[in-house]
Amino acid sequence: MSHDDFEPIPGLPEKLPPGERVLWQGAPQWQRLAIEAFHVRKIAAYFLLLACWQVSSTVHDGGSWAEAIKAASWMIVLMLSALFLLLALARFSAQTTLYTITNARIVMRFGMALPLVVNIPFRIIESADWRMLARQSAEICLSLDHSDGGRLSWAHLWPHAKAWHLKHPKPMLRALADGEQVAALLAQALSNHALSQEVSSNPARPLRVRVNEAQLQTGAA
Numbered sequence: 679m680s681h682d683d684f685e686p687i688p689g690l691p692e693k694l695p696p697g698e699r700v701l702w703q704g705a706p707q708w709q710r711l712a713i714e715a716f717h718v719r720k721i722a723a724y725f726l727l728l729a730c731w732q733v734s735s736t737v738h739d740g741g742s743w744a745e746a747i748k749a750a751s752w753m754i755v756l757m758l759s760a761l762f763l764l765l766a767l768a769r770f771s772a773q774t775t776l777y778t779i780t781n782a783r784i785v786m787r788f789g790m791a792l793p794l795v796v797n798i799p800f801r802i803i804e805s806a807d808w809r810m811l812a813r814q815s816a817e818i819c820l821s822l823d824h825s826d827g828g829r830l831s832w833a834h835l836w837p838h839a840k841a842w843h844l845k846h847p848k849p850m851l852r853a854l855a856d857g858e859q860v861a862a863l864l865a866q867a868l869s870n871h872a873l874s875q876e877v878s879s880n881p882a883r884p885l886r887v888r889v890n891e892a893q894l895q896t897g898a899a
Contacts, residue, residue, distance in 0.1 A: 689776035689787045691795045702779045702863055705772055706853035710815040712768035714853055715837035718761055725757030771837060777851050779860070781867055784820070786849060788838055796830065798822070798849060800871040808861035816857020818864065820849045 686693045689703055712718045729750040736746035770790050778785040784798040798820060805821045819840050822830070832839050832847040840848040854860055 685787075689778040690785055691787075694780065698780050698782050700778060700780050701867055702777075702860060704777055704851075704854060704856065704860065705775050706777075706851075707815060707855055708769040708772035708853075710812060710853035711772050711837070712765050714811055714815070714817070715771075716764045716768045718764050718768070721760055721764065722757060725753055725760070729753040729757070772853070775838070779864055779867060782871065784849075784851075784864075786835075786838055786851075794834060796835070796849065800868055801875070803868065806861075806864055806868065808857060810857065814855050816854045816861070818851040818854070818857065818861060820851075822846070822848070 685691065687700070690700075694700070732750040732753055733743075733746040736749045737743065741749070767790070771788070774790050774793070775786075775788040778787070782800055784800075784803075786796040786798070788794060788796075802823045803820055804823050807819045807821070808816060809819075810816045824846055830839075830847045830849065832844045835847050835849055838850050838852060840850055851860070
């Protein structure tokens with residue numbers, strides 16, 4: 679049984695209100711998620727370093743190369759077990775994740791054991807930073823306004839949150855294959871939303887929107 683069996687629209691817990699429409703939906707690439715969020719390359723390098731240290735220390739203490747390799751073999755077994763587990767988690771995490779951008783909010787549906795849906799209305803997004811991490815992998819990091827007292831839990835968001843920002847978590851759209859196009863679309867959507875809000879509240883107040891190849895940001899001047 680999939681998430682879609684309970685969702686009127688895939689990735690959304692309920693039907694969209696009048697006037698709201700879906701602009702884009704996508705999911706992370708599990709291979710890139712394994713590298714960027716689950717750090718499989720760093721884990722592999724760590725275990726290989728330990729294995730090399732075990733070999734060198736055994737040889738230094740007078741053991742043969744055969745004894746050294748045998749002593750380090752258990753480290754290789756641990757490394758392969760850890761990598762298999764992390765790759766499985768990354769694949770399952772990507773399969774159960776769906777990002778949605780509408781003309782009013784960003785919706786993140788994720789959760790391997792317990793599905794969670796996080797609604798991020800445009801009105802609380804202070805900035806959105808986009809960067810390429812690989813040839814076909816990008817991420818978008820959201821900085822939110824927490825002045826209204828609403829707070830997201832970093833633990834609940836992970837792995838869809840920026841590392842070490844525990845007090846004020848920053849949600850992330852990770853491992854996007856079409857990150858540049860998504861960033862441009864989000865920039866336009868944020869700009870349109872901010873413009874509509876500015877016109878309705880203060881028609882004379884100008885709006886500044888800046889977009890470049892490194893990041894996208896929107897805000898009132």
